[in-house]
Amino acid sequence: MEKVQSASQNWNQALTEVGENRDREQFAALYQHFAPRVKTYLLRFGLSDAQAEELAQEALLQVWRKAEQYHASKAAASTWIFCIARNLFIDQQRSGRGKLEQSTDSYHEHEGLLNHQEQASEDDNSWQSSQKHIEDALKELPLMQAQLVYKSYYQGKSHSEIAADLEIPIGSVKSGLRLAFKKLRLSLAADSFAGGETL
Amino acid sequence: MTFDPIALTREPEFRLNSAPKHHPDDAxxxxxxxxxxxxxxxxLLQCHLACCEHCRERVTEAEAIGGGLLxxxxxxxxxxxxxDIFAKLDLLDSDPISQAEEIPVKRPDWLPEWAEPVAKWLETDQNWQRLAPGISQIKFEQPEFAKDKAVRLLKISPGTCMPSHGHNGSELTLILSGSYCDETGRLCAGDVADLDPDIKHQPIADRDQDCICLIVTDAPLKFEGWIPKLMQPFFGL
Incomplete structure (x- = not known):
């Protein structure tokens, strides 16, 4: 648990220093850690490699520009960067810049990737332990609920789009998401993503 | 026209005399x-969040899940x-952010302060369009809302009874002013009704003042009985 706290807090600290001192060394570390993940996040929405690269860059440039607004007491650095990437994706989608291919892939197709990742990132153990809780919580969800979380967070789909994709009623999408949220919230409560503990 | 981006951090904004009691579904x-x-x-959610601390906390948690997943x-x-990125930072730093000046929008009297984001979608001199006795609407037809089935403001005169209806998709209703009662209880300013497709309801506006709501549907409403069915194309609901 000690380790869990410190990994997440390190990023919070790095982002705070970027905000307060325009610290380039810390920013470089944040870039190397988060940009490749933001790019994967954007690729999942069906963006081309070039679009995802460009938006991931834009996301990190916004991190640089807006870092002064970041408060470690309110959110974890990963959460704050997630919000920036999400807003960029929403903009991209609404402006119609670059047609998105509707991705219809599903959670279990990526499960292998996630597992694979565990071995691939031995060089970067610190973040991994900090993600233990959310990872476990996600794996413990029934497949359908994991699917709903996946389609919401990684594909940005609405309830009715998910219902159409999975051929289930909207009511089932909502109740499934509700249950998944309840379980994931509990795992967060035991975790450090929610921020707040740092100050 | 551009949308206000989802806020990166949520500050306490407006405090209503009584905090909203009906909230959007966690989903x-x-x-x-x-x-x-x-x-x-x-x-619609942006307006509700501006006046609802309970939901601001929930959204913050849901965003933290997003951070964890990232x-x-x-x-x-x-x-x-x-x-390469440092080269771009140098460029950015030498060129301070040119803040696009947002032209302030005039907020009509009936629109509460916490629902300010709605104002910019109102055309100047936009009038309420009468739908039926006691019911009028303003429909938002900007291309930005192309993915919604319908985004509209509905004004219901005191005591007016809406036709009983169910839904094919989901319907979100935010009360901007006044109040109404239906099978789920009494909804007042700031409250959100987030109805599942299988729920039928028949809202009745309270007697003291007009009830004004923002309603977002993602599929046409289903009316019961033949008169509402005849009215359906006319309502455009």
């Missing part, structure tokens, strides 16, 4: 946080090196 708050809501639904993602290969 809807999760979709707001994950970026899955249609433009109309996002606008960390959990495998790394894609970036073709841009840190040095």
């Amino acid at each position: 809807t708050l999760v979709s707001y946080a994950s970026g899955g809501l249609s433009a109309g639904a996002q606008l 960390e959990h993602l495998p790394q894609a290969k970036m073709n841009t090196s840190v040095d």
Whole structure:
């Protein structure tokens, strides 16, 4: 648990220093850690490699520009960067810049990737332990609920789009998401993503 | 026209005399946080969040899940090196952000302060269009709302009874002023009704003042009985 706290807090600290001192060394570390993940996040929405690269860059440039607004007491650095990437994706989608291919892939197709990742990132153990809780919580969800979380967070789909994709009623999408949220919230409560503990 | 982006941090904004009692479904708050809501639904949630601390906390939690999931993602290969990024930072720093001046929008009297984001979608001199005795609407038909089935403001005169209806898709209703009662209880300013498709309801506006709501639907409403059915094309609901 000690380790869990410190990994997440390190990023919070790095982002705070970027905000307060325009610290380039810390920013470089944040870039190397988060940009490749933001790019994967954007690729999942069906963006081309070039679009995802460009938006991931834009996301990190916004991190640089807006870092002064970041408060470690309110959110974890990963959460704050997630919000920036999400807003960029929403903009991209609404402006119609670059047609998105509707991705219809599903959670279990990526499960292998996630597992694979565990071995691939031995060089970067610190973040991994900090993600233990959310990872476990996600794996413990029934497949359908994991699917709903996946389609919401990684594909940005609405309830009715998910219902159409999975051929289930909207009511089932909502109740499934509700249950998944309840379980994931509990795992967060035991975790450090929610921020707040740092100050 | 551009949408206000979802706030990166949520500050306490407006405090209503009585905090909202009817909230969006957790599933809807999760979709707001994950970026899955249609433009109309996002606008509606933005207004509710401005006056509802309970839901602001929920959204913050749902965003934290997003942050956790982001960390959990495998790394894609970036073709841009840190040095390239530093070159861009130099450019950015030498060119301070040119803030696009937002032209202040005039907020009509009936629109509460916390629902300010709605104002910019109202055309100047836009009038209420009468639908039926005691019911009028303003429909938002901007291309930005293309993904919503309908985004509208509905004004219901005191004591007016809406036709009983169910839904094919989901319907989100935010009360902006006044109040109404239906099978789920009494809804007042700031409250949200987030109805599942299988729920039928028949709202009746309270007797003291007009009830004005923002309603976002993602599929046509289903009316019961033949008269409402005849009215359906006319309502455009």
